[in-house]
Amino acid sequence: MEEYYGRQLVQPKIKNVPAYVSVAATFNNHICQRCGQTDIEKLPNYHFYCRACLALGRVSSRDVLLSLPEPNLFDGHDILSWSGKLTAKQQEVSNELIATLKEKNEHLVWAVTGAGKTEMLFPVIHKALTQRYRVGIVSPRVDVIIELAPRLQAAFSKTDMVVLHGEQTQDYRYTPLVLATTHQMLRFKSAFDLLIVDEVDSFPYAGDKMLSYAVQQAKKATGTLIFLTATPTKQLQKRVRRGSLKTSYLPLRYHQHLLPVIKTTLVGNWRRKIPKQLVKQLTHFQRTEQRFLIFVPKVADLKKVYDQINKHVPHLKGDYVHAADSRRQEKVQAMRDYQLQYLVTTTILERGVTFPGIDVLILGADDTTFSENALVQIAGRVGRKNDRPTGLVRAYVQHISLNVVAAQRQIKQMNHRGKKLGGRK
Amino acid sequence: MICQLCQTFIKQTPSLLQTFGMIRWQPNKLCQACQSEFVSISCACSGCGRQQNNESLCFDCQRWEKQGKILLQHTSLYQYNDAMRDFMQRYKFNGDYSLRQIFNHELIQYVNNMAIDLVVVIPISEYTMMTRGFNQTVGLFEGVTLSDLLKVKAKNKSHQSQFNRKGRMMRTQPFTVSKSLPLHNKRVLLVDDVYTTGNTLYHAADLLYDLGAKNVKSLSLAR
Ligand SMILES: [Zn+2]
Ligand SMILES: [Zn+2]
Numbered sequence: 001m002e003e004y005y006g007r008q009l010v011q012p013k014i015k016n017v018p019a020y021v022s023v024a025a026t027f028n029n030h031i032c033q034r035c036g037q038t039d040i041e042k043l044p045n046y047h048f049y050c051r052a053c054l055a056l057g058r059v060s061s062r063d064v065l066l067s068l069p070e071p072n073l074f075d076g077h078d079i080l081s082w083s084g085k086l087t088a089k090q091q092e093v094s095n096e097l098i099a100t101l102k103e104k105n106e107h108l109v110w111a112v113t114g115a116g117k118t119e120m121l122f123p124v125i126h127k128a129l130t131q132r133y134r135v136g137i138v139s140p141r142v143d144v145i146i147e148l149a150p151r152l153q154a155a156f157s158k159t160d161m162v163v164l165h166g167e168q169t170q171d172y173r174y175t176p177l178v179l180a181t182t183h184q185m186l187r188f189k190s191a192f193d194l195l196i197v198d199e200v201d202s203f204p205y206a207g208d209k210m211l212s213y214a215v216q217q218a219k220k221a222t223g224t225l226i227f228l229t230a231t232p233t234k235q236l237q238k239r240v241r242r243g244s245l246k247t248s249y250l251p252l253r254y255h256q257h258l259l260p261v262i263k264t265t266l267v268g269n270w271r272r273k274i275p276k277q278l279v280k281q282l283t284h285f286q287r288t289e290q291r292f293l294i295f296v297p298k299v300a301d302l303k304k305v306y307d308q309i310n311k312h313v314p315h316l317k318g319d320y321v322h323a324a325d326s327r328r329q330e331k332v333q334a335m336r337d338y339q340l341q342y343l344v345t346t347t348i349l350e351r352g353v354t355f356p357g358i359d360v361l362i363l364g365a366d367d368t369t370f371s372e373n374a375l376v377q378i379a380g381r382v383g384r385k386n387d388r389p390t391g392l393v394r395a396y397v398q399h400i401s402l403n404v405v406a407a408q409r410q411i412k413q414m415n416h417r418g419k420k421l422g423g424r425k
Numbered sequence: 426m427i428c429q430l431c432q433t434f435i436k437q438t439p440s441l442l443q444t445f446g447m448i449r450w451q452p453n454k455l456c457q458a459c460q461s462e463f464v465s466i467s468c469a470c471s472g473c474g475r476q477q478n479n480e481s482l483c484f485d486c487q488r489w490e491k492q493g494k495i496l497l498q499h500t501s502l503y504q505y506n507d508a509m510r511d512f513m514q515r516y517k518f519n520g521d522y523s524l525r526q527i528f529n530h531e532l533i534q535y536v537n538n539m540a541i542d543l544v545v546v547i548p549i550s551e552y553t554m555m556t557r558g559f560n561q562t563v564g565l566f567e568g569v570t571l572s573d574l575l576k577v578k579a580k581n582k583s584h585q586s587q588f589n590r591k592g593r594m595m596r597t598q599p600f601t602v603s604k605s606l607p608l609h610n611k612r613v614l615l616v617d618d619v620y621t622t623g624n625t626l627y628h629a630a631d632l633l634y635d636l637g638a639k640n641v642k643s644l645s646l647a648r
């Protein structure tokens with residue numbers, strides 16, 4: 001019975017349905033009742049299925065949706081086992097979130113990379129759990145979920161939590177705390193009293209109608225929705241300006257140092273010949289054993305750049321990684337474990353993944369794959385360590401790029417706000 | 426065009442002959458990268474169509490012969506590798522019926538070039554039809570006139586008492602004939618999605634020979 005609480009699960013009509021479960025049609029006017037889309041594909045015999053949400057198992061006109069209302073059958077004896085301290089500004093934001101929980105509202109937390117937003121969430125999550133609320137924390141990016149899982153479980157060590165995403169097979173259980181990718185919200189219905197969407201501006205959530213529908217469906221009508229990001233989309237920024245979205249700002253990193261600015265170097269056609277300025281920088285890294293990431297625009301650039309580095313600076317130990325790389329987790333782990341000094345990567349490592357104390361180079365930063373927000377996120381990889389709160393972010397460009405200039409301006413604006421709060425260089 | 430498997434954009438340039446209508450312009454369903462993952466069968470066992478270095482009968486086919494079977498001279502277009510396994514997972518088990526189009530043109534062409542009188546499809550059970558919603562083989566061969574001569578037998582009707590060979594065969598025979606169709610002097614082609622052990626196809630062929638078929642060959646997408 002529990003497995004249906006706040007869920008909507010697909011089952012063929014022909015299978016037996018338990019008597020206590022409510023049954024709903026899968027389509028209404030050709031609108032998929034799980035994902036709200038009309039991306040219909042035909043089956044024989046006048047049947048059809050939904051292609052939009054196919055990745056989570058097919059919904060067809062031969063199926064029904066099974067669910068039960070969320071009864072909040074939790075004991076509320078939850079303990080915040082995290083013993084860290086919030087900065088004054090973090091505390092302020094944290095209090096604003098607790099107020100939002102009471103008002104059952106929507107709220108945006110606009111916090112710079114490295115602001116410590118996860119810790120800021122702990123008090124509001126704790127508050128919700130002690131009220132027997134069901135709490136969901138979701139992100140479009142599976143890396144974010146994987147990195148968050150142990151930290152969240154450590155902070156709420158007495159609370160039962162389930163982690164749901166496509167790259168693993170943990171079975172679903174009925175728990176007060178759910179950590180999942182946004183796609184998984186398609187399997188929930190009016191379940192969450194508090195739903196937190198991390199990295200709300202990132203692919204594939206931003207601009208995806210189905211995923212925002214899924215998030216809205218998964219929370220209760222009376223639920224609270226909190227969005228988190230360092231780089232809000234234009235749409236979110238518009239809502240902030242119009243005042244239709246309550247917002248908390250956190251322009252300063254938890255270690256009270258300002259964001260590293262992006263420096264630019266003009267180079268020639270780097271795809272034809274590795275720039276001498278880059279070789280010089282790499283040689284310097286080799287001497288100082290400084291760890292770093294090199295971002296390149298395209299998957300096809302990865303191996304070429306990696307080979308060039310090996311040729312010109314042969315004793316640097318590194319690797320290259322991209323989104324569809326089957327050894328992606330392994331390579332990222334090797335970098336974390338200090339087995340590698342560097343990774344050449346595409347924008348997949350632009351966020352979520354933290355390697356303390358690294359520097360960042362962006363080769364071909366003027367390529368259109370690097371949006372303003374992507375560049376701000378990439379720069380945000382640097383200076384994430386207490387004893388090395390700054391670092392180098394260098395963009396190699398063939399031409400002056402509007403995106404690079406806009407990213408530099410965005411960082412400057414945040415630093416301007418941060419300085420007022422006492423931020424140091 | 427968008428690649429049906431990985432959704433990347435495909436640039437399409439018709440060849441000169443295609444532009445002038447000399448040969449039919451068939452847009453690619455897959456991008457180069459996805460297409461290259463599928464491996465054709467180049468040299469195969471003449472009995473079951475499995476990829477090997479020569480055309481002589483493999484061990485399994487020699488065993489079929491010993492059991493008194495007339496070999497199916499099976500042909501498969503592609504090897505059952507990781508890419509094909511993934512394709513089958515998405516098409517058949519996740520039920521993405523639209524993927525039937527990917528190999529459809531190739532399969533139709535192949536059937537059209539064979540000297541046969543009737544194409545019989547391997548059936549699926551009523552239960553599978555109610556859940557998956559389609560016969561995966563019918564989908565793959567859409568456009569070919571298929572006979573639904575064979576049906577999956579309803580379960581729980583086993584006659585345990587018969588001990589002779591015919592009885593044992595009856596028990597394991599998963600199919601039955603849906604209508605009495607005389608097949609005298611007919612050359613029949615059996616089609617299926619994947620050839621795995623051959624059991625399914627040989628059971629089907631038994632019934633077709635019982636109906637008087639002159640010969641029965643078989644074809645599948647993968648082996
Ligand atoms: Zn759907
Ligand atoms: Zn493809």
Ligand SMILES: [Zn+2]
Pocket residue numbers: 470471472473474475482483484485486
């Ligand atoms: Zn063989």
